[in-house]
Amino acid sequence: MSALLEVRDVTRRFGGVVANKDVSLTVRQGEIAGLIGPNGSGKTTLFGCITGTHAVDGGDILFEGRSIAHLRPAPIARLGLLRTWQQTRVYGEMTCAENMAISAREAQGGLLSLLGSVPASTRTRAGDLLAFVGLHEKRADKAGSLSFGQQKLLEFAMALMNEPKLLLLDEPTAGINPTLINGLIDRLRRANAELGVTLLVIEHNMRVIMNLAHRITCLAHGEVLAEGSPDEVRADARVLDAYLGVA
Amino acid sequence: MSRITDWHIMGALALAGIAGPLLLPGLATQIAFLWLMVVFALTWDMLGGRMGYNSFGNIVFFGIGCYAAAVVQRDAGLPYFEGLALGLLVGAAAAVLAAIVFGAAMLGIRGHYFAIGTLGLGIAAGEIAAGWDYVGAGSGMALPLYPGELGSRELFFCYSLFALAALCFLVFRWLYGTRFGLALNAIRDDHDKADAMGLRTTPIKIFAWSLSAFFLALSGGLAANMIGFIDPRDVAFAGATFGVWMVLMAILGGKGTLWGPVLGAFVFHITQELFWTYLLGWQRVALGLLIVVIVVFFPQGIMGWWAARRARAVS
Ligand SMILES: Nc1ncnc2c1ncn2[C@@H]1O[C@H](COP(=O)(O)OP(=O)(O)O)[C@@H](O)[C@H]1O
Ligand SMILES: [Mg+2]
Numbered sequence: 001m002s003a004l005l006e007v008r009d010v011t012r013r014f015g016g017v018v019a020n021k022d023v024s025l026t027v028r029q030g031e032i033a034g035l036i037g038p039n040g041s042g043k044t045t046l047f048g049c050i051t052g053t054h055a056v057d058g059g060d061i062l063f064e065g066r067s068i069a070h071l072r073p074a075p076i077a078r079l080g081l082l083r084t085w086q087q088t089r090v091y092g093e094m095t096c097a098e099n100m101a102i103s104a105r106e107a108q109g110g111l112l113s114l115l116g117s118v119p120a121s122t123r124t125r126a127g128d129l130l131a132f133v134g135l136h137e138k139r140a141d142k143a144g145s146l147s148f149g150q151q152k153l154l155e156f157a158m159a160l161m162n163e164p165k166l167l168l169l170d171e172p173t174a175g176i177n178p179t180l181i182n183g184l185i186d187r188l189r190r191a192n193a194e195l196g197v198t199l200l201v202i203e204h205n206m207r208v209i210m211n212l213a214h215r216i217t218c219l220a221h222g223e224v225l226a227e228g229s230p231d232e233v234r235a236d237a238r239v240l241d242a243y244l245g246v247a
Numbered sequence: 248m249s250r251i252t253d254w255h256i257m258g259a260l261a262l263a264g265i266a267g268p269l270l271l272p273g274l275a276t277q278i279a280f281l282w283l284m285v286v287f288a289l290t291w292d293m294l295g296g297r298m299g300y301n302s303f304g305n306i307v308f309f310g311i312g313c314y315a316a317a318v319v320q321r322d323a324g325l326p327y328f329e330g331l332a333l334g335l336l337v338g339a340a341a342a343v344l345a346a347i348v349f350g351a352a353m354l355g356i357r358g359h360y361f362a363i364g365t366l367g368l369g370i371a372a373g374e375i376a377a378g379w380d381y382v383g384a385g386s387g388m389a390l391p392l393y394p395g396e397l398g399s400r401e402l403f404f405c406y407s408l409f410a411l412a413a414l415c416f417l418v419f420r421w422l423y424g425t426r427f428g429l430a431l432n433a434i435r436d437d438h439d440k441a442d443a444m445g446l447r448t449t450p451i452k453i454f455a456w457s458l459s460a461f462f463l464a465l466s467g468g469l470a471a472n473m474i475g476f477i478d479p480r481d482v483a484f485a486g487a488t489f490g491v492w493m494v495l496m497a498i499l500g501g502k503g504t505l506w507g508p509v510l511g512a513f514v515f516h517i518t519q520e521l522f523w524t525y526l527l528g529w530q531r532v533a534l535g536l537l538i539v540v541i542v543v544f545f546p547q548g549i550m551g552w553w554a555a556r557r558a559r560a561v562s
Contacts, residue, residue: 082443089440091436094436115425116426
């Protein structure tokens with residue numbers, strides 16, 4: 001499998017805080033990669049660096065072999081690299097169906113291409129994907145009126161609507177009703193297997209990530225602590241230390 | 248029971264727009280101002296209501312339209328209507344150009360900073376016009392006399408402003424039904440998210456402001472001719488009156504809704520006319536109180552208040 005995303009020695013500071021220090025990781029085409037680490041270890045910051053929200057202070061980021069470290073978020077998204085947020089971001093005053101429609105790939109086109117109504121095929125796909133995450137009944141509701149967990153599901157569906165090549169998910173199960181987590185894991189797997197979306201998932205829940213990811217990278221204090229298969233990472237004493245040490 | 252649709256309301260308004268000035272010729276000028284207010288509210292709402300950018304500088308585009316018409320009609324040596332038509336075109340083009348330049352410079356600024364920046368824009372424009380001899384400086388400019396027979400002048404401006412308001416409404420209504428309309432709302436609800444989803448937010452925002460500028464400039468050219476005289480600070484760049492009313496009318500009616508700005512313009516203009524008629528001497532005080540009432544009791548506008556009432560009635 002070839003590398004879809006390569007993060008090379010990325011460093012990012014906030015004032016005196018070094019949130020990412022020489023972080024390197026690779027996400028291969030077609031896999032589900034996991035990113036773990038205690039709170040404050042720099043996981044979300046790394047997502048910001050990859051998707052252009054944060055300028056990197058050092059290192060390089062390659063997507064499909066091409067450097068994207070200097071690009072702004074929108075051009076990066078148009079290359080097929082999307083993220084979701086830990087705190088969720090949806091368009092609160094718009095309905096779920098509208099949130100989906102404006103997340104379609106064709107909405108990234110130029111001005112002229114926006115001067116038409118939402119195509120029927122897009123509406124259908126939006127409906128299908130809303131059904132896929134279990135929100136079809138809510139399609140006419142304002143996104144802002146959904147619960148936190150439902151907003152997370154909507155944000156996931158919006159990302160899929162965009163048909164990304166690589167999707168970065170920041171704690172997709174946080175705030176989701178525990179009884180629904182298995183269903184969500186199943187959907188992440190199906191998005192990967194059936195829709196062909198490569199995933200890089202930040203996850204706090206060890207059970208979830210061990211179950212889901214093919215390979216895992218563990219951060220601590222902004223640095224890569226360990227990487228490997230779930231079994232290898234689980235067996236790594238430093239990883240256990242990092243988690244137990246904080247808890 | 249058949250429901251009232253947009254088309255019913257539009258039909259009724261079209262009828263009123265056409266028959267009104269004929270039935271009430273004495274009110275033709277007031278009705279013309281009403282349509283001007285509708286254009287004001289609609290164009291403000293495109294940014295303020297739909298896109299979440301509260302502009303206090305839209306009056307600049309109106310003023311550009313006023314002055315472009317006055318200058319072209321003074322200097323082009325054309326007969327009245329040809330001069331007016333050319334003046335309107337030049338004004339619209341100049342305003343769109345200004346919106347592109349200001350937009351590129353200012354639409355990257357968010358929130359209150361954008362509002363304050365645009366406020367400065369309006370004030371600066373008034374000061375520049377008031378100091379520029381080519382456009383009459385502080386004494387303003389007189390527009391050429393309307394050539395038609397007595398009474399036809401009022402009807403002409405009444406109908407042309409009605410046509411402009413109708414065109415503006417129909418174009419905006421269509422746009423809000425397209426993906427462009429959704430993109431505006433997306434920018435309003437979460438700009439960073441819209442960027443992160445790959446939307447081309449900068450051209451979208453500039454285009455929206457240019458459209459507002461286009462219709463405002465046309466309204467400026469027509470209004471200048473209707474009033475017959477432009478003062479830099481009291482007519483063309485009248486930020487404290489027209490400039491504030493734009494915002495108030497959209498908020499009063501319900502910003503970000505299809506009918507809110509139209510309704511707001513009607514309620515505001517009629518209330519204001521009544522104040523002038525019945526509270527002479529106190530009309531400014533009454534207007535100030537009206538503003539307070541709008542902000543305190545109708546923060547979501549009449550449309551928002553109505554929707555909340557209906558929602559309560561259902562549940
Ligand atoms: N925008 C920011 N400004 C200042 N410091 C930040 C910012 N974002 C993150 N940090 C700091 O960077 C470190 C890593 O945070 P973060 O990437 O959110 O960790 P994680 O997602 O692993 O919990 C923390 O010390 C945090 O306080
Ligand atoms: Mg985080």
